[in-house]
Amino acid sequence: MQVHEQKAPQEAVPALQQRSLVLVGLMGAGKSTVGRRLASALRLPFHDADHEIEAAAGCSITDFFERYGEPAFREGERKVIARLLSGPRHVLATGGGAFMDPQTRALIKERGLSIWLRADISLLMERVTKRPTRPLLKSGDPRATMERLINERYPVYAEADITVDSNGGPHEAVMHQIITKLAALGVKSYS
Numbered sequence: 001m002q003v004h005e006q007k008a009p010q011e012a013v014p015a016l017q018q019r020s021l022v023l024v025g026l027m028g029a030g031k032s033t034v035g036r037r038l039a040s041a042l043r044l045p046f047h048d049a050d051h052e053i054e055a056a057a058g059c060s061i062t063d064f065f066e067r068y069g070e071p072a073f074r075e076g077e078r079k080v081i082a083r084l085l086s087g088p089r090h091v092l093a094t095g096g097g098a099f100m101d102p103q104t105r106a107l108i109k110e111r112g113l114s115i116w117l118r119a120d121i122s123l124l125m126e127r128v129t130k131r132p133t134r135p136l137l138k139s140g141d142p143r144a145t146m147e148r149l150i151n152e153r154y155p156v157y158a159e160a161d162i163t164v165d166s167n168g169g170p171h172e173a174v175m176h177q178i179i180t181k182l183a184a185l186g187v188k189s190y191s
């Protein structure tokens with residue numbers, strides 16, 4: 001007698017309109033601030049991947065980097081984002097390196113709708129120097145590091161479903177640009 005193996009049911013790929021909205025971009029681009037506003041305009045829950053990692057690890061991102069190093073951080077980030085994206089629809093602000101991880105990027109492409117907040121170096125530097133907590137910018141020349149990250153990451157962030165320029169104007173304006181672009185993709189806004 002032939003025994004047929006029972007396959008686990010495949011998780012359906014959600015339609016674009018049902019997907020979580022995932023903000024990607026460099027440190028200082030405004031992912032958390034804009035994300036929070038976007039979530040409230042669309043009446044969706046908001047999650048911040050960095051905060052979730054801090055809550056899960058019981059320490060700050062800075063301490064996490066110091067204690068366990070960047071590879072362990074990336075692993076934690078991958079797990080946290082996978083958990084969030086398997087849950088109900090929400091707006092998710094990711095840390096700047098998340099979309100650079102091939103596994104996380106693949107998952108975001110499959111389960112999320114990605115939004116790149118693009119900003120130029122002067123705006124990013126102005127914002128990150130106000131809150132000097134980022135471990136990647138703590139040593140060496142922060143501006144040179146930011147330039148390197150722009151060169152490495154912008155071609156990859158460009159794979160996001162939507163790109164919105166953050167030019168230093170009000171976060172509200174960036175949020176409205178996102179809502180307009182989402183509407184063009186058939187994603188409804190309730191504001």
Ligand code: S3P
Pocket residue numbers: 025026027028031050061094095096097098134135136
């Ligand atoms: C990182 C960005 C940070 C945080 C970590 C690493 C990066 O998040 O995840 O310090 O690799 O660009 P923000 O982009 O929210 O600052």
